[in-house]
Amino acid sequence: MIDLRLVREDPEKVRAALLKRGADIDLNMLLHLDQQRRETLTEVEGMKARRNQVSAQISGLRAENRSTDTLIEEMKEVSSRIKTLDSLVVDIETQIAAFMDELPNIPDEDVPPGGKENNEIIRTWWHKPDFNYQILEHVELAEKLGLIDYERGVKLGGANFWLYKGEGALIEWGLLNYFIDSHLQDGYEFILPPHILRYACGYAAGQFPKFADDVFHISQKDSRQEGQFLLPTAETALINLHQDEILEESELPKKYFAFTPCYRKEVGSYRATERGTMRGHQFNKVEMFQFTTPENSDGAHLELLEKAEKLVQGLGLHYQVTKLAAQDMSGAMAKTYDVEIWIPSLGRYTEVSSVSNARDYQARRGKIRFRRSENRKIEFVHTLNASGLATSRLIVGLIEQNQQSDGSLVIPEVLRRWVGKDRIYPKTNT
């Protein structure tokens, strides 16, 4: 949620910022509603003040046994008028909320306008692996090495599911542990949250109402607003840790990370370009999260990016960092960097971490505030999140970049203590 005051004070600036996201939004209706709301409030509050006053008067007159009939008659009318105006205010506020709920965040100044094609490559780490033999792509490799069983995954869960087995499961488990160790070392607090969340969690994260259809709802209740759903990312849980709380400035920044599977509907077909574990209904991810003061969120953003990169570097994989253009970012975010690893078989990079600063957009929706030590004033916190990391795409890059000419796979140094070996050879039977 952006600040309504910002719209009120400088609608052109807001409109221009949202234009970067490709949405030309007419704010006049909103401004009109806002105006109307304040006018109505002024009127109805005056009447309420009068009513409160007269109520006290009536009790005084009663005590003296004097007549209150005319006052009561007057108040009957005032009360009924208040009722009408109150419901008018509710109606206006519902309309304002519906509008504001849909407005995406304002992109930062330095975020390029437009879509994907305007994403900026910030830097590239290491170089593309040089294969002087015919390489295999990840689906075939994973099957030959006996790491992932796509067919049996589908047998269990249906389309767009897979399962890790044997050494594949060990690699997966090793990756998660490698991430967890790294975050613990950096002083982040480990959270294992519920995987089933309430509607309000999705709202605060900025995923609802717009993307309510993209998650798995588990409740039988008709009203989506009371139902529960499977989390699409641990971010949805972590943002709500401090929902409706007022933190002390001295507690900030709060640094968390969580491990959860992520459950997503992923409606639409991507199969042609995204085979194997590139996109599924369930994948594992470790998520980092920070609550900071506004002045410290840029620093935190860079810290998170650095942490995500460090993880990929530790695995020795070639990657690039891009700054997303406005239209390519999630609606809740003001600025996002993607860490993208090189997928040799596709000849392109794919996202393994999205590192985002939501500024106060999510905090407003979740009412997450803090109190300044200096003057006790209350402000919204800034929230930031970053994958650290998602395994399902990382593993694609990992097995493709580390494949050898004999069809074997070299296990990155940092994973060997979990996998128990430094190299995996193709299985004769799968």
Place this chain on the structure above:
RNA sequence: GGAGGGAUGGCCGAGCGGCCUAAGGCGCCUGUCUUGAAAACAGGUAUGGAGCAAUCCAUCGUGGGUUCGAAUCCCACUCCCUCCGCCA
């Protein structure tokens, strides 16, 4: 799944339909006293909104209702606790 109890400010806890503008306590902040601290005493300590401001309005789990007037009465819902049953 069954039965019962509860939800009030940062926390505990009182609260006859009308000085509730929410008692009292704890905690916290400030001041007096003190070399300093403790103690004692005095004062202050919620959130959101409207307004240039004075000030006003709203909020006692949530939503509705009764009433001139609701923390208080009525209805529905949500959440929490206790006990019983069932079960990983």
